[in-house]
Amino acid sequence: MSDAPHISVLRDEVVTALAPAPGETHVDGTYGAGGYTDAILALGAKVIAFDRDPDAVAAAKQRDGLTLIADRYSTMDQAGQVDGVTLDLGVSSMQIDQAERGFSFQADGPLDMTMERTRPNAADFLNTASEGEIADTIYALGDEPKSRRIAHGIVDARPLSTTGELARIVRKAVGYKPHDKKDPSTRTFQAIRMYVNRELGELEDGLAAAERILKPGGRLAVVTFHSLEDRMVKAFLRRRSGSEPAGSRHAPMVAQGPLPTFDMVAKPVKPTEAEIARNPRARSATLRSARRTNNPAWTNGERSMA
Numbered sequence: 133m134s135d136a137p138h139i140s141v142l143r144d145e146v147v148t149a150l151a152p153a154p155g156e157t158h159v160d161g162t163y164g165a166g167g168y169t170d171a172i173l174a175l176g177a178k179v180i181a182f183d184r185d186p187d188a189v190a191a192a193k194q195r196d197g198l199t200l201i202a203d204r205y206s207t208m209d210q211a212g213q214v215d216g217v218t219l220d221l222g223v224s225s226m227q228i229d230q231a232e233r234g235f236s237f238q239a240d241g242p243l244d245m246t247m248e249r250t251r252p253n254a255a256d257f258l259n260t261a262s263e264g265e266i267a268d269t270i271y272a273l274g275d276e277p278k279s280r281r282i283a284h285g286i287v288d289a290r291p292l293s294t295t296g297e298l299a300r301i302v303r304k305a306v307g308y309k310p311h312d313k314k315d316p317s318t319r320t321f322q323a324i325r326m327y328v329n330r331e332l333g334e335l336e337d338g339l340a341a342a343e344r345i346l347k348p349g350g351r352l353a354v355v356t357f358h359s360l361e362d363r364m365v366k367a368f369l370r371r372r373s374g375s376e377p378a379g380s381r382h383a384p385m386v387a388q389g390p391l392p393t394f395d396m397v398a399k400p401v402k403p404t405e406a407e408i409a410r411n412p413r414a415r416s417a418t419l420r421s422a423r424r425t426n427n428p429a430w431t432n433g434e435r436s437m438a
Contacts, residue, residue: 140167140220141414142355145401149353149421150216152177158216159345161205161338164188168218173197180211185247187233206337208345215350217342221335222357223247223325236321240296245325254324255293263287273332273360274323281305282320295321322358335361339368343393346424352394353421357413362400365420369397372430373422391427398422 140146146168152158154176160169163183172179178197182205183189189202201210205219233244243255258266267283270276285301292298299317302308306316326332342352356362370376374392401419408415 139411139414140164140171141357141411141417142401142403142407142419143167143171145419146218146220146353146355146421147171147175149398149419150218150351152216156215157211158218159205159208159211159214159342160218161208161342162218162220163192163200164220166192168220169198170195172216172218177215180208180214182208186249204334204338206334206341208338208341211345213347214345215347216353217346217350218353218355219335219338219342220355221331221361236295240294243292243294243298245321245328247329252328254298254328255291257324257328258286258298259291269327270320270323272323273326274319275359276316276319276323278306278316279320298324326358332360332364335364339365340429343372343424344429348424348426350424351421352424353419355417355419357416357418362418362420366400369394369420369422373397390430391425393425393427393429394422395425396423 150158150172152172152175156177158172158177158179160166160172160179160181163169163181165188166181169179169181173195178199180199180201181192182201182203183192184202184204186202189200192200201207203210208217233241243253243258245254261269263280263283263286266286267280269279270282271279276282282302282305285305286292286298289297289301292301298320299315302317302320303315308316339354346352354365356365372392372394375397398421401421403411403414403417
């Protein structure tokens, strides 16, 4: 693992939202370097932590009260009923800072980007997908307005094998100049990483799993770094708390849906300027949290209609 520390964003605010207590059990669905887990353990609760990254699991320190599972957080049902669930989405500092993982355009490395070091990886996708599929992915997950130009450059240059090759293609397609404030590769790398790791699907499945395993009164805390992720969490908590806007009074009456599974949905929390100064990667973070009700989790059919 990289020597660069991974600083858990909004750690104090997450702990406040979770309110761990002695005798409780919490799930840390994105263990990483264990920052949230350490804070929860320090307050006397037990932690069942998940991480799909084999490097993070291998580097983890064994501690009393910690059970670490090498798996995706969407499989947290295996933890049983718990008092709290926390998720810190996106990519960790350790993953970004290791060139051999292929997450960053700042150092040349293999075009991997998979959190589990499995196949298919980023190179497999970029070397086999159609130009249209690549463009749609970069546009939808990276909000990149020049996605079609970038996709054409990728297909024209295939096969690709390194992050440096991809970054050069993106910069040429976008018209990047060295003095530009932000490297345009950021959006494309983000989109491809999210695609190959199925990050939005994992979030959808993980939120539903958290709903199933949280005890009545259990707390959910999710830290996002991407607008698509934040909108998903916001929409999930709005639906599950019965807070969606009511229909028009002129519209026909419809049958009442399932009962709310979350209440006390807190206002979103952003990092302070002081935290951003200490950790610039916190800049885009948003924390959303809520408390589980006594009502049963929604079924698959109810989720699909929501």
